[in-house]
Amino acid sequence: xxxxxxxxxxxxxxxxxxxxxxxxxxxxxxxxxxxxxxxxxxxxxxxxxxxxxxxxxxxxxxxxxxxxxxxxxxxxxxxxxxxxxxxxxxxxxxxxxxxxxxxxxxxxxxxxxxxxxxxxxxxxxxxxxxxxxxxxxxxxxxxxxxxxxxxxxxxxxxxxxxxxx
Amino acid sequence: xxxxxxxxxxxxxxxxxxxxxxxxxxxxxxxxxxxxxxxxxxxxxxxxxxxxxxxxxxxxxxxxxxxxxxxxxxxxxxxxxxxxxxxxxxxxxxxxxxxxxxxxxxxxxxxxxxxxxxxxxxxxxxxxxxxxxxxxxxxxxxxxxxxxxxxxxxxxxxxxxxxxxxxxxxxxxxxxxxxxxxxxxxxxxxxxxxxxxxxxxxxxxxxxxxxxxxxxxxxxxxxxxxxxxxxxxxxxxxxxxxxxxxxxxxxxxxxxxxxxxxxxxxxxxxxxxxxxx
Ligand SMILES: Cc1cc2nc3c(=O)[nH]c(=O)nc-3n(C[C@H](O)[C@H](O)[C@H](O)COP(=O)(O)OP(=O)(O)OC[C@H]3O[C@@H](n4cnc5c(N)ncnc54)[C@H](O)[C@@H]3O)c2cc1C
Ligand code: FES
Ligand code: FES
Numbered sequence: 432x433x434x435x436x437x438x439x440x441x442x443x444x445x446x447x448x449x450x451x452x453x454x455x456x457x458x459x460x461x462x463x464x465x466x467x468x469x470x471x472x473x474x475x476x477x478x479x480x481x482x483x484x485x486x487x488x489x490x491x492x493x494x495x496x497x498x499x500x501x502x503x504x505x506x507x508x509x510x511x512x513x514x515x516x517x518x519x520x521x522x523x524x525x526x527x528x529x530x531x532x533x534x535x536x537x538x539x540x541x542x543x544x545x546x547x548x549x550x551x552x553x554x555x556x557x558x559x560x561x562x563x564x565x566x567x568x569x570x571x572x573x574x575x576x577x578x579x580x581x582x583x584x585x586x587x588x589x590x591x592x593x594x595x596x
Numbered sequence: 597x598x599x600x601x602x603x604x605x606x607x608x609x610x611x612x613x614x615x616x617x618x619x620x621x622x623x624x625x626x627x628x629x630x631x632x633x634x635x636x637x638x639x640x641x642x643x644x645x646x647x648x649x650x651x652x653x654x655x656x657x658x659x660x661x662x663x664x665x666x667x668x669x670x671x672x673x674x675x676x677x678x679x680x681x682x683x684x685x686x687x688x689x690x691x692x693x694x695x696x697x698x699x700x701x702x703x704x705x706x707x708x709x710x711x712x713x714x715x716x717x718x719x720x721x722x723x724x725x726x727x728x729x730x731x732x733x734x735x736x737x738x739x740x741x742x743x744x745x746x747x748x749x750x751x752x753x754x755x756x757x758x759x760x761x762x763x764x765x766x767x768x769x770x771x772x773x774x775x776x777x778x779x780x781x782x783x784x785x786x787x788x789x790x791x792x793x794x795x796x797x798x799x800x801x802x803x804x805x806x807x808x809x810x811x812x813x814x815x816x817x818x819x820x821x822x823x824x825x826x827x828x829x830x831x832x833x834x835x836x837x838x839x840x841x842x843x844x845x846x847x848x849x850x851x852x853x854x855x856x857x858x859x860x861x862x863x864x865x866x867x868x869x870x871x872x873x
Contacts, residue, residue, distance in 0.1 A: 434598065452598040452638075453629075475627040477776070482691055488666070491691045494626045498598045499619070499640045542691070549690075564775030565689020 436501040440464065441510025449498055456500065457481045457492035460507060468508035468537050472567075479566030482538040482545070483507045489545035491565075508537035511544065519590070520544050523583035524576070531570035542566045543580045547587055554581040599639045604646040604754065608725060610639050611750045618752065620662055621695035623688065624704040647699075647754060657758040661723075665693035665701075665711075676718070677758065679765030679784040679866070683714040686769045689776050699753040702735065705743050705807075712739065713800035713808040714767050714784040718758045726751035739807045763788035763796065766866035768858055772845065779803045780846040781854055783862040787818070794818050794867070799859055804840040804851050811837065811859070823869035830860035 434449045445464070457474075460466040460483070472480030474493045481492040484506040511518035520543045523529070530536040542563055552558035559580045560573070568576065599616075601607040610616060616637040619625055629635075641647055647662035650671045657677065659668070665684040673681060687693055687701070687710050701711040702722065715735050722738040724731050727750045735756075738746050747753070765786045771777030781803045788796040797818035802808035814833040821829055833856055840851035864870075 455626075476623055476688065476692060479689065479691060488694045489691050490695050494621075494623055494692075494695060496598065496619070496622065496626070496638075496640075499600065499622075499642060501600070546690070561685075561775060562690055565691040567776075 434498050436498060438497075438500060438502075439504040440466070441506060447497070452496070452498040454497050455493055456483065456485075456490075456495040456497045456505070459497040460492065460505075466507050466509050469541075470534055470537055472535070472538075477567070478535070478538075479542060480535050480538040482541045482566060484541060484545055487545075487548060489542050489565075506541070506544075508541055511540070518544070519586045520547070520579070520583040523579040523586070527579040527582060528572065528575040529579035530568070530572050530575070535566060535568045535570075539563070539566045539568065539576055543576075543583065546580065547584050552580075552584070554584045556581065559584075597637050599637070600643050601639065601641075602643050602645060604644055604725060604752070607639060607641065607644050607752055608727070608750070610637075611752060612727065613637075614749055618703075620697040620700040621664060621692075623692050623696040624700055624706075641752070652760055655760050657760055658723075659698055659756040659758065661699040661753045661755055662697055663699070664695065664697050666690070668698060669693065674760065675764040676761050676786060677765055679717060679767040679786060680711070680714040680758075682765075682767035683710045683769075683782070683784065686710055686767070686775075686782075698756060702739065702756070703745055703747065703753060705739055705741070705745050707742050707806055707808070708779045708782075708803045709808075710767075710769060710779060710782055710802070713782055713802035714765070715756060715758070716800040716808055716810055717765065717784040717786045717798040719798070721757040722753055723755040723757055724751050725754045730754070732757065736807070736810070741806050761788075764866050764868065766862045768862040768865065770854055770858055778845060781840075781851050781858060783855070783858045785859070785862045785866045787863060787866045789867060792822055794821050794863075797863065799863065801838060801855060801859070804838040804855060806839070809837045811835070814859070818863065823864060823867050826863050826867070826869075827860045830856045830863065833859065 470480040472478035476491045476494045483492045546562040552562045617635040647660045649660045669684045701709045720735045767784045769782040770780045786798045797815045799811045840848045842848045
């Protein structure tokens, strides 16, 4: 039985007919919407490679049924950069070597964007590690990841202060 | 088919026809689906307005049946409920906490569910709506065994009910690594203190018996104890209600040895007394 949903994905409104209501957001993004930036690692919530923002909150898209999201706003890794200008978190991952093979990186970056928006961790390395613990990195680039998140947090806080002034 | 009711009545009406699976955060349901045939009828509870929210009324905290762990962690709750909030911080990852619910945690009835000892130490009750109306029963009666609850066909957990009160709660989880890990054992304690001595204590242990257990004998001994007494009292605590098993995560012996130490640390944390973390 099919079901229609409307989503805003990276700022664009999409009306989608789901032929199988059991499709996950992850499979919908990758296989139907040509957004393969979001990665499938474990497909069961354990690795974080599939992390996206739904209504601003980080979720594992492999554990989210697309059909439950009618009306939601979804942001994926493809939605972060503005044209050629990278998002500060993307930039910081490059500058701090926050990856090796890069497979976990879209999930790490989306998770970091969510973490910074939550605003609890600041640039405290321990709180960042706790907040990023849902994202595993088989290459163990954790040190660079933590530094990148700290740096991006500082830059984004400074930018926000500048914008407010 | 997936149904997305917006009211409790609509959800209950959908439950009247047998065979439907309730879906809250889906963080237990969905990984389990992978290995078998997905159910034909699923009911998404996340849009049911009556099931959201945390509120205090008439001395009881009411935590709606679709409240997420993140909602709990972020809520302004008294120190008595700190153990529940700490348990929430240790459920999987932030991604899991944003989707997973407290009701889903207890309905899934895993012996390793982190929410259960925290709720047991708070004397939580489960409010259930069904064809016959509302009923409420204590969490320890609701949980019947691993993966078994008292939930009858057609019923939905509408809330967890927690008596408000003084005191402070704590929660400690032992896992093979620091984060994103299933518990080897976990302890939750709630203590009330007067003049440096415990006047009332509740201690629950998870993952060391088919269903988490309160340590009632130890609780009685803790009354009147000072922080200095805690390690010795816990070291000789009667743990005969527990029946730890050996599984992929730890041996029965390791669990048995870890529990007294963990209990002492949890009680001391709840007392805000200095100790080795
Ligand atoms: C990677 C990963 C890590 C995890 N780590 C932990 C952990 O550290 N600690 C821990 O305790 N758990 C952990 N879990 C398990 C899970 O996330 C939690 O148990 C969570 O609280 C389940 O909530 P949910 O809303 O996702 O439940 P769902 O999966 O939606 O539902 C679980 C069960 O409860 C039923 N149900 C849900 N809501 C209701 C209701 N209102 N009334 C009646 N029945 C209902 C469902 O039908 C189902 O049987 C983890 C899961 C994953 C995937
Ligand atoms: S693919 Fe979703 S958490 Fe691993
Ligand atoms: S960079 Fe290879 S898995 Fe993280």
